[in-house]
Amino acid sequence: MNAQDVIRQTAGTSMMVVNAYLSDLDDSELCSRPGxxxxxIAWQLGHLISSECRLLDSICPGSAATLPDGFDEQHSKDNANKDQPxxxxxxxxxxxxxxxxxxASMAALExxxxxxxxxxxxxHMREMFPTVGAMFVLIATHPMMHVGQWVPARRALGKPVVI
Known part of the structure; x- marks a missing residue:
């Protein structure tokens, strides 16, 4: 197993957890706050998506997927206080x-x-993530920094344990 394999496996695990935690939530439940x-949750999803594009473009310019017009603004810090579907x-x-x-991230990695x-x-990222490889590790693990926050929201909604 090489570095790309490890990053790809880590990213796959993150996406598996994201999908599991979202599997039984509906659009209105995505507006739930963990506390x-x-x-x-919806804002966090948008943040994860926008962040991954920015991070990827910072290390592999032009490689990120194009987001819909207004998507970044919709999920900016200024809109984190919104919580309606x-x-x-x-x-x-x-x-x-x-x-x-x-x-797009995995294609760039390849x-x-x-x-x-x-x-x-x-x-601007080197102090915490000194190399391109470290940046890919961040891309792969960033979702895991957020999904743990979704568990309290899931419990408050009466959702079952999925992992």
Missing amino acids: PGCNP GDFCSKQEYLDLFTRVHA QLSEADLDAPAPE
């Missing part, structure tokens, strides 16, 4: 976008050599 002051996309739209964004993964990350 006071937490961002709604009309404020966000449908679950299917998020799933479709996330699939496309993830596929084009890189092991040596490419050792190249320095963008300057």
Whole structure:
């Protein structure tokens, strides 16, 4: 197993957990907040999608999927206080976008050599993620930083344990 295999496996695990936790939620339930002051699940999904595109373009310019007009603004920090179904996309739209964004990231990864993964990350990210490979690890694990927040929302909605 090489570095690309490990990153690909990690990203696949993250997406499996995302899909499991979203599997039985409807569009209105995506507006649930895990707790006071937490961002709604729908906003977090948009943040994950937008972030992955920005991160990928910072290390592989032009490789990220194109998002719908206004998507980044819809999921900006200024809109994290919104929590009505009309404020966000449908679950299917998020799933479709996330699939496309993830596929673009994995396609970009396939084009890189092991040596490419050792190249320095963008300057503003180097303190925490020093290399292109470390940036791909961030892309692969960022969803896991958020899905744990969805469990309290799932419990409050009376949803079963899925993992």
